[in-house]
Amino acid sequence: MPFWLVGTVVVGPLVGGGENALAGSAAHQFGAYAVALPLAALAGLFPVARPLAVGAARALCGAGADRFAEGPARSRAARLRTACWFVLHLGVGALVSGASLAVPPFAVALLLTPLLPDVRTYLGVDGSPLAAVLLPPAGLGMLLALAAVSAAVGALLAGRAVVLLGPAPADRLAAAERRAAELAERNRLARELHDSVGHALSAVTLQAGAARRVLDRDVEFVREALAAIEETTRRTVAELDGVLGLLRQDGEAGGEPSGPALDAVRGLVSRSGVPVALEVAGEPGTVPAHVSREAYRIVQEGLSNALRHAGGHPVSLWIAVRGEELEITMENPLPAAAPVVRPGGGRGLRGVTERAVLLGGRAAAGAHDGVWRVSVLLPFGGGR
CATH class of the missing domain: 3.30.565.10 (Histidine kinase-like ATPase, C-terminal domain)
Incomplete structure (x- = not known):
């Protein structure tokens, strides 16, 4: 979020600075996201970033403590690996977080369209029998897809954490x-x-x-x-x-x-x-x-x-x-x-x-x- 907010300041004048960052256009939000990733990579190059990242990975990924490097990253290769992990973790995590905020309310609204006319009006759909039949399964499918994507991303990050935050040859020595x-x-x-x-x-x-x-x-x-x-x-x-x-x-x-x-x-x-x-x-x-x-x-x-x-x-x-x-x-x-x-x-x-x-x-x-x-x-x- 801090990197993304900085990105909104940079991108805002290019797409119309009067927009609210959270309610702005998709171009505004994804432009800020694109600016945030290099900033996250830069932060990941600092030696102290690795102990913080390792602490989070140990708690979230379920891998053994001995599979991660100890202490700050000293070598250039170790700092680059930490920066890659930092970008992957924050970048993919931001997308899943955004989807977790946006998809569930919309999916629940689709599930309720046959029962609530106001919801149909808000979504701009008609009350035809076809819509009543198709929209609820679509909402349920979106929730299941979000759960599956979240699980897949978690597995991906857990696997990459050990590779990118594991001990380098210098750490093993x-x-x-x-x-x-x-x-x-x-x-x-x-x-x-x-x-x-x-x-x-x-x-x-x-x-x-x-x-x-x-x-x-x-x-x-x-x-x-x-x-x-x-x-x-x-x-x-x-x-x-x-x-x-x-x-x-x-x-x-x-x-x-x-x-x-x-x-x-x-x-x-x-x-x-x-x-x-x-x-x-x-x-x-x-x-x-x-x-x-x-x-x-x-x-x-x-x-x-x-x-x-x-x-x-x-x-x-x-x-x-x-x-x-x-x-x-x-x-x-x-x-x-x-x-x-x-x-x-x-x-x-x-x-x-x-x-x-x-x-x-x-x-x-x-x-x-x-x-x-x-x-x-x-x-x-x-x-x-």
């Missing part, structure tokens, strides 16, 4: 990038929770089991085990708060874990619940912060695996800084019996590999010469 970023963030948080909480539970379980076995014989050992459990849980709660803090950022960019790094490895080893021979070569203080944090989690997961599967055997841990690389190697003797595997398997080694790959490094784990060895190489220049 942007959506895929958003999903990949969300998935990467979820995986990162899952690794943080798994490594932190999983290690703590393994250590606490081992300490509690050892304390229970010597409860009546070695009170001092029990006291040390309880102190280790207290320290482990306190540290894990602090780490858990840090990870939950990332979740509370609600998708804000730039969030980085603020958990422990390589400088906390000695404390981790001392509270691990398993004997660890630690050797450090180079200067761990020169390791970039993001690599240092990931290295701590890798060591933590390696110790957790030793706690779960190595039966308390000693662990050898080497950490070496060589040039622009950090190398981590952990070894422990293979247990005499095969370890009990959780249903579905664990996720620790997969997490270690993911951490290494995301930093541009590599990781390997397996049995070698009677020991279980985990080897990780982390370059300093890898991506965050």
Whole structure:
């Protein structure tokens, strides 16, 4: 209607400006309609037109929300497609709307001509039997035709809406990038929770089991085990708060874990619940912060695996800084019996590999010469 009213202002002087727009001649009204279509196309080129059009199409066309593009139209092709939809929607809709206003009263008048002489006079038809027989079916046919045309136009618009307002290749790429970023963030948080909480539970379980076995014989050992459990849980709660803090950022960019790094490895080893021979070569203080944090989690997961599967055997841990690389190697003797595997398997080694790959490094784990060895190489220049 706004575009059509502007069209009446343009066309009015050409066909006689004194006419009322709604009661004017057919030339006046259809001329205004012809002027309104380019104006609608121009409005459809604005980026904000697509979200408005998509909102209307979702409500009216019954198509799934995932079949429409999200956000304003940025590319030239997307704006042109939105403009085409806008012209089709408003242009065809205007014709159906006009017919819906004009046809029903006329059709009802035809239905009533046999009964009301005043209606026959208004329509200028005679009262012959032929008119009485033919005019009512004509009125009914006009109503049925209007319903059929309306249904056909609705189906046409519903089909074209998905084509013209659906995601373009650039939209699909942007959506895929958003999903990949969300998935990467979820995986990162899952690794943080798994490594932190999983290690703590393994250590606490081992300490509690050892304390229970010597409860009546070695009170001092029990006291040390309880102190280790207290320290482990306190540290894990602090780490858990840090990870939950990332979740509370609600998708804000730039969030980085603020958990422990390589400088906390000695404390981790001392509270691990398993004997660890630690050797450090180079200067761990020169390791970039993001690599240092990931290295701590890798060591933590390696110790957790030793706690779960190595039966308390000693662990050898080497950490070496060589040039622009950090190398981590952990070894422990293979247990005499095969370890009990959780249903579905664990996720620790997969997490270690993911951490290494995301930093541009590599990781390997397996049995070698009677020991279980985990080897990780982390370059300093890898991506965050």
